[in-house]
Amino acid sequence: MKAQFDTFLSTSSEISESILNSLRDQICLINQDGIICLTNKEWTRFALSNGATLSNVGIGANYLQHCEKEPAVFQGLQAILAGKANLFNFEYPCHSPSTKRWFLMQATPLQANNQALRGVVIRHVDITKQKLMELQLKEYADKDSLTSLFNRRYFEEQLIKEVTLSRQRGLYLSLLYIDVDNFKEINDGHGHPAGDRVLQELALRISDATRPCDTTARIGGDEFALLLPDTDKMELTLLANRLILDIQQLKIPELIHPIDITVSIGGKSFVSDFSINTMAHWVDKALYLAKDKGKNQVVIL
Missing domain, CATH: 3.30.450.20 (PAS domain)
Structure with missing residues (x-):
């Protein structure tokens, strides 16, 4: 041969x-x-x-x-x-x-x-x-076009991965929901372009407060979510309080009429055996309690 x-x-x-x-x-x-x-x-x-x-x-x-x-x-x-x-x-x-x-x-x-x-x-x-074209198309598919944060589909995929990793390693995994207070009134009173600018500025503030390993997404019209690996309740509480204070000071100079922007934040840290449905249930509950307390509040369960 x-x-x-x-x-x-x-x-x-x-x-x-x-x-x-x-x-x-x-x-x-x-x-x-x-x-x-x-x-x-x-x-x-x-x-x-x-x-x-x-x-x-x-x-x-x-x-x-x-x-x-x-x-x-x-x-x-x-x-x-x-x-x-x-x-x-x-x-x-x-x-x-x-x-x-x-x-x-x-x-x-x-x-x-x-x-x-x-x-x-x-x-x-x-x-x-x-x-490069494939990567660009994937970015378009994974990102929210308005805020450039990840979209809900990508966030849910990442949530599955992070839950699996956290269970295997026995580490904390924290989930945070952020909801803009009175967003309908902002849109109605100042117009949808103003509402879009508010969401864009919020996305920047949230991104600046997170780490490269965190996943930040816009999961609804005025709803954001943060997934934070290896983050316990104390660390989550510090982050949430820092965010709410930072957002209170947010000003958008190009708007003719200033807008007071506040958010409600709910979250919880999980460790050991927990499911995605369990996480969503508790964090939804925390966000509801923050709204019920009068908005512009943080509740970490």
């Missing part, structure tokens, strides 16, 4: 080289031992421009050994060499300090005269444009 592989390479080398070098993807060929037997110019150019050495990824190097640090790739190539797979795809980031890039590695068996040879053609395709 190895002799057949070597014969194929020698009889078609000129044509192969011309075709491969005309392509803008990075392409190499490895034999059954994982040794790189052939590369195109783009493979070499990209490797050298990104700090790699030809001793690691050039002709004669063992590509399988180079891939051992990425088990999924190593196992995928082994499956093709063993005749157990006809295609292996692996998507990965390849970022530099100044540029974000993504590539798709595609590996297929080498074939000649409809016979599979014990070699693998490896191709790395730049999918950065496609990936």
Whole structure:
């Protein structure tokens, strides 16, 4: 089989080289031992421009050994060499300090005269444009267009993940609901554009008060929710009181008539065995009690 592989390479080398070098993807060929037997110019150019050495990824190097640090790739190539797979795809980031890039590695068996040879053609395709578009579409799907906070759908997905993690680790998980007081009167008295500005400013204040690990969302017209991992009742109470005082001082200068903006906040910290329905029930109750106390109040159960 190895002799057949070597014969194929020698009889078609000129044509192969011309075709491969005309392509803008990075392409190499490895034999059954994982040794790189052939590369195109783009493979070499990209490797050298990104700090790699030809001793690691050039002709004669063992590509399988180079891939051992990425088990999924190593196992995928082994499956093709063993005749157990006809295609292996692996998507990965390849970022530099100044540029974000993504590539798709595609590996297929080498074939000649409809016979599979014990070699693998490896191709790395730049999918950065496609990936950036996917990320942008995902952001549109996850974010509220008015406030740029996460939307209800994303928040509910994140809630499921955080509940699972908190149970596994035995950590606190806190949930906070924020509701704008008298928001209908703001819209009726000042117009919907003014109401939108209020929501945008509130979103900024809430975001500024939270950590990168927290999830902040607009879950309804004038309703916001905060999901705070590893946050106990004392920490939650401090955050809620700081927020309500900060929001009381909120002024929107471009509005002709000043608006007094207050919110009602309800929340609770959970630990150990709890369900999403349980969380929603208690935090809804806390928010109701805050409203019932006369609004502009915090209730943490």
